Amino acid sequence: MSFLNSWRASKYTVKQKPDDIELPERASVLPATVQFFVKEFISSLVSPVHPQLLSPEDLTNTFHNFYRKADEFMLSTLIPNPESPNHDVPLLSPEEMETQKMAKQHLVKQKDEWMNIIEGIACEYLYDRLFCLSTSTDENKDDLLKKFACSDEKNGLLNCLPIEEEVKKRLENIAETFFTLNRLKTPLLKMNIFMNVNEKIIEASNLPKEELNADNLLNLTIFCILSFHGSQLLSHLNFVLRFRNPDYLSGEQKYCLTTFEAALSFVLRACPNLLTHCPMQPADDPLSVEPSTKEELPSSENATSDIEANNEQKSSLSNLRGLGIALEKSYSSFVNRVAGHALRNSNLSTDNVVSIDDPPLERFLTMSDASELKISEINTLLADYKRLARLLFDKQAENS
Amino acid sequence: MASNPVPKNVVTVNQKLVLLGDSAVGKSSLVLRFVKDQFDDYRESTIGAAFLTQTVPIDDSTSVKLEIWDTAGQERYKSLAPMYYRNANCAIVVYDITQASSLEKAKSWIKELQRQAPEGIIIALAGNKLDLAHERRAVEKSDAEAYAAEANLLFFETSAKTAENVNELFTTISKKLPLEDKLNQARGNAPRGVNLSESWPNPPSGGTCAC
Numbered sequence A: 001m002s003f004l005n006s007w008r009a010s011k012y013t014v015k016q017k018p019d020d021i022e023l024p025e026r027a028s029v030l031p032a033t034v035q036f037f038v039k040e041f042i043s044s045l046v047s048p049v050h051p052q053l054l055s056p057e058d059l060t061n062t063f064h065n066f067y068r069k070a071d072e073f074m075l076s077t078l079i080p081n082p083e084s085p086n087h088d089v090p091l092l093s094p095e096e097m098e099t100q101k102m103a104k105q106h107l108v109k110q111k112d113e114w115m116n117i118i119e120g121i122a123c124e125y126l127y128d129r130l131f132c133l134s135t136s137t138d139e140n141k142d143d144l145l146k147k148f149a150c151s152d153e154k155n156g157l158l159n160c161l162p163i164e165e166e167v168k169k170r171l172e173n174i175a176e177t178f179f180t181l182n183r184l185k186t187p188l189l190k191m192n193i194f195m196n197v198n199e200k201i202i203e204a205s206n207l208p209k210e211e212l213n214a215d216n217l218l219n220l221t222i223f224c225i226l227s228f229h230g231s232q233l234l235s236h237l238n239f240v241l242r243f244r245n246p247d248y249l250s251g252e253q254k255y256c257l258t259t260f261e262a263a264l265s266f267v268l269r270a271c272p273n274l275l276t277h278c279p280m281q282p283a284d285d286p287l288s289v290e291p292s293t294k295e296e297l298p299s300s301e302n303a304t305s306d307i308e309a310n311n312e313q314k315s316s317l318s319n320l321r322g323l324g325i326a327l328e329k330s331y332s333s334f335v336n337r338v339a340g341h342a343l344r345n346s347n348l349s350t351d352n353v354v355s356i357d358d359p360p361l362e363r364f365l366t367m368s369d370a371s372e373l374k375i376s377e378i379n380t381l382l383a384d385y386k387r388l389a390r391l392l393f394d395k396q397a398e399n400s
Numbered sequence B: 001m002a003s004n005p006v007p008k009n010v011v012t013v014n015q016k017l018v019l020l021g022d023s024a025v026g027k028s029s030l031v032l033r034f035v036k037d038q039f040d041d042y043r044e045s046t047i048g049a050a051f052l053t054q055t056v057p058i059d060d061s062t063s064v065k066l067e068i069w070d071t072a073g074q075e076r077y078k079s080l081a082p083m084y085y086r087n088a089n090c091a092i093v094v095y096d097i098t099q100a101s102s103l104e105k106a107k108s109w110i111k112e113l114q115r116q117a118p119e120g121i122i123i124a125l126a127g128n129k130l131d132l133a134h135e136r137r138a139v140e141k142s143d144a145e146a147y148a149a150e151a152n153l154l155f156f157e158t159s160a161k162t163a164e165n166v167n168e169l170f171t172t173i174s175k176k177l178p179l180e181d182k183l184n185q186a187r188g189n190a191p192r193g194v195n196l197s198e199s200w201p202n203p204p205s206g207g208t209c210a211c
Helices: A002-012 A025-029 A032-046 A056-078 A094-125 A138-150 A154-160 A165-183 A187-205 A214-226 A233-243 A251-270 A300-311 A321-344 A375-399 B027-037 B075-085 B100-116 B130-136 B141-150 B166-176 B180-186
Strands: B011-021 B051-059 B062-070 B090-096 B122-128 B154-157
Touching: A025 A094, A032 A056, A032 A094, A056 A094, A056 A233, A094 A187, A094 A233, A138 A214, A138 A233, A138 A251, A138 A375, A154 A214, A165 A187, A165 A214, A165 A233, A187 A214, A187 A233, A187 A251, A214 A251, A214 B075, A233 A251, A251 B051, A251 B062, A251 B075, B011 B027, B011 B075, B011 B100, B011 B166, B011 B180, B027 B051, B027 B062, B027 B090, B027 B122, B027 B166, B051 B166, B062 B166, B075 B100, B090 B100, B090 B166, B100 B122, B100 B141, B122 B141, B122 B166, B141 B154, B154 B166
Parallel strands: B011 B062, B011 B090, B090 B122, B122 B154
Antiparallel strands: B051 B062
């Protein structure tokens, strides 16, 4: 235990100072103030100053707030504001005004480039902690998705999609593009892959643009997702949705990402193993489409009713799917309420560990009996269990 | 494709519009008619009719750039709709005047929007396929109009085929949008300057890293 203590002490109980953080070479183009700002932000996230783990939603807000502040700072220091009362405005000729306008456009462009660099640096530095967040259900859902995509059970769903055989073959090839996501570590680069896949799907469909509506696009995207036999697709998408600067997403990019999000959500809802493999869908999860707690049972039966109608004879499990999902939702709603209550009342202040390489939490290692476990610790225990399981799988994968 | 000259000093505000309604009521046709007919400078997106943008002039100094999001009308995709209408500024719920059941579906969409969509969303009800009114009308205009008035909605009967009332529908909804905050921001009235020395979350007692 002393070894574990010293390991933890050296790694996580000492606040990492901003000056200790080494930024990559590409950060050198940023002004020194901005570089320090980025280091300070990273330091604030990796240091043991938070009373509890941030939920995916809170972490997303923290990043968005960071982007907003960096943007405002650069706007206020880089780009002159002619409306400022202290600014003397000289009389300019039209040519001079045009030159000034072009110079301003250049500065705005430079600011945009810097904002992308800032986002890339922060997310890449923290990638091991941000990707497949331990406080999210990403990992469970990814496992479920992979199992479903590799099983014959998906055929019932695929057969419901009105897509020509020739197009299906093309979509299967396109799905291979998703493998590229594994080696990219910034939200922008990952997003470009999703956009690229989306473009290829549209090309493969051969549909005239007038017929390329939301229904057709969803059908094609669902087929493409189910043709992918890799893993962690949902984690990759959530990484983009959480950490890409929202001010730098065009409407079309937002629409494409929403289509992937909706397609993944539909597949997960249609998956017959949902009941046993993925009991929790917290409201803070971007992939959770439960619209409101006001609605007792969202119309998830609708999402699967068409499929069930076509496959009644194929699987008895499918017949129970609607009921299963309804039960699962009631259960998860209960579990979430308990977990939420536990989080709010959590008084574990110093022992939470997140990094994948950390040892198990001492609090639970030294516990001799389950009766010592407090309800407020359940969430922490679950998060740590998932982290250790992931570590184990990674090690096994390395060995094999 | 020729483009209309953009007047100087016009502030353009981006707004998200979502289209909802049963399958085959003509959502895509309606939006295609609007973006292709009204102006010739519309930008065709790579996602065809699923996502389109169109700029609507509001007055001499203001324009609204509508980002028009199509949603899937199939029943099995109904539960995915909240992902599409989150952060929407306005919505058009479309029904087919020759199909009474499509109005019932539209009503259920409206109820859902009023319950779950962002606060202050502007909703319009559009009865499409007006060109078929003489032969196959199944929903009386007065009935739909009364429902719209009761539910505080904008209401139009439209025809994507003949373009009747299509521009009016999109222009009216654009003019109803509350743009004051966005205009202030765009005109640079928002306070500028930020203090980077302000520290990040730093609770008094020790704890864990955040992620």
